[in-house]
Amino acid sequence: MLGNFTYCNPTKLYFGQNALDGLNEELPKYGKNVLLVYGGGSIKKNGIYDKVIDILKANKKEIYEDAGVMPNPTVDKLNEGIERAKAAKADLILAVGGGSVCDYAKAVSVSVNCNDDAWDKYFIRFEDVTCDIIPVGCVLTMVGTGSEMNGGSVITNHEQKLKIGHVFGEKVFPKFSVLNPEFTYTLPKYQMVSGIYDIMSHILEQYFSGTDDNTSDYIMEGLLRSLIHSANIAVEKPTDYEARSNIMWIATWALNTLVAKGKTTDWMVHMLGQAVAAYTDATHGMTLAAVSMPYYRYILSYGTAKFARYAVNVWNVNPEGKTEIQIANEGLDIMEAWMKKIGLIMNITELGATKAILDGMVKSTLIMDGGYKVMDADDIRAVLQASF
Ligand code: NZQ
Numbered sequence: 001m002l003g004n005f006t007y008c009n010p011t012k013l014y015f016g017q018n019a020l021d022g023l024n025e026e027l028p029k030y031g032k033n034v035l036l037v038y039g040g041g042s043i044k045k046n047g048i049y050d051k052v053i054d055i056l057k058a059n060k061k062e063i064y065e066d067a068g069v070m071p072n073p074t075v076d077k078l079n080e081g082i083e084r085a086k087a088a089k090a091d092l093i094l095a096v097g098g099g100s101v102c103d104y105a106k107a108v109s110v111s112v113n114c115n116d117d118a119w120d121k122y123f124i125r126f127e128d129v130t131c132d133i134i135p136v137g138c139v140l141t142m143v144g145t146g147s148e149m150n151g152g153s154v155i156t157n158h159e160q161k162l163k164i165g166h167v168f169g170e171k172v173f174p175k176f177s178v179l180n181p182e183f184t185y186t187l188p189k190y191q192m193v194s195g196i197y198d199i200m201s202h203i204l205e206q207y208f209s210g211t212d213d214n215t216s217d218y219i220m221e222g223l224l225r226s227l228i229h230s231a232n233i234a235v236e237k238p239t240d241y242e243a244r245s246n247i248m249w250i251a252t253w254a255l256n257t258l259v260a261k262g263k264t265t266d267w268m269v270h271m272l273g274q275a276v277a278a279y280t281d282a283t284h285g286m287t288l289a290a291v292s293m294p295y296y297r298y299i300l301s302y303g304t305a306k307f308a309r310y311a312v313n314v315w316n317v318n319p320e321g322k323t324e325i326q327i328a329n330e331g332l333d334i335m336e337a338w339m340k341k342i343g344l345i346m347n348i349t350e351l352g353a354t355k356a357i358l359d360g361m362v363k364s365t366l367i368m369d370g371g372y373k374v375m376d377a378d379d380i381r382a383v384l385q386a387s388f
């Protein structure tokens with residue numbers, strides 16, 4: 001049965017080859033000072049930076065820059081960004097990049113007019129946003145996180161060995177996001193497939209929970225089928241517009257809050273992956289890929305019916321003459337083979353994890369209770385052990 005919920009998604013999307021023109025519609029809505037936030041320089045190499053600057057100038061904006069947002073943005077960088085946004089008296093934060101840049105922009109947005117320490121307030125105490133925010137807009141260049149249409153923001157504290165996400169409320173969602181699939185063509189294959197698996201994981205985190213008959217599960221099966229189909233094409237031909245545009249659109253729907261409505265959700269793969277990243281700083285989607293199979297095989301017997309449904313409806317397993325557990329296992333086998341085929345990293349050793357940090361990773365893993373099995377520290381240790 002669908003649980004009770006409210007649903008609102010305030011982000012306006014501009015999608016397609018001309019999506020960047022949407023900036024001309026959006027920029028006049030905000031004051032003069034724009035803080036342009038971006039990463040390590042990919043947007044300068046592929047020309048997106050120049051295009052954005054031209055549009056900002058044509059709209060007579062005062063441009064302030066905050067560059068160098070790293071993948072898995074850190075709390076130190078966040079504190080620097082807060083000062084930059086203050087100094088710029090920013091009226092709008094324009095994030096041009098992937099999930100890291102969009103997440104960072106949201107974290108700056110909610111912290112600028114706030115006297116508390118941003119890390120403690122939002123990522124340790126998980127407090128609500130009570131101060132004025134600076135509006136954020138995104139131009140997305142890396143597909144996967146869904147940050148373009150949600151309130152999520154994930155920050156890493158290397159000193160404390162924690163990588164933590166906070167989901168801010170509606171008012172912190174990007175006011176608008178520009179989604180041009182062609183902007184993702186220059187992504188290295190490693191990043192592209194990492195993003196593809198991030199999308200798959202977002203869907204599975206929301207799919208593998210509950211035993212009710214829920215419309216969201218049917219939507220997610222459709223999203224997964226389309227994702228697998230398009231990923232197979234994109235891996236062979238990264239500039240296939242049809243495939244890349246479908247992947248971009250699926251990413252947005254995978255984590256813009258819709259499919260979670262009325263459902264319980266799991267999110268343990270993300271908690272495990274974030275603990276791995278807190279120690280290794282590895283690429284987000286790869287950390288998820290590396291822990292997924294050990295985790296799903298660990299919890300399979302607690303949610304066998306759903307895993308069997310997944311095998312049949314997503315991976316086309318023929319159920320005839322097989323037990324539920326056989327069907328479920330066959331689905332995971334096919335999924336695992338597919339993950340290897342598209343080039344995902346399937347163990348945490350390759351991501352830099354060693355046995356010496358096992359205890360630390362166990363401690364850094366937050367426990368969520370919405371999945372088929374509520375994990376304890378021993379369960380987490382067993383899954384991480386199996387991920388080496
Ligand atoms: O920094 P630059 O030079 O731009 O290079 C980036 C970066 O090295 C590069 N890149 C991005 N667009 C490119 C490109 N290279 C060539 N051509 C392009 N068009 O890709 C690298 C990775 O970028 P990043 O933004 O880090 O990737 P992603 O989008 O996967 O974001 C990862 C962050 O998002 C968080 C993750 O934990 C991680 O910190 N997440 C955010 C979520 C949310 N807001 O809801 C949910 C997710 O589960 C996730 O946790």
Ligand code: ZN
Binds near residue numbers: 198202270284
């Ligand atoms: Zn993710």
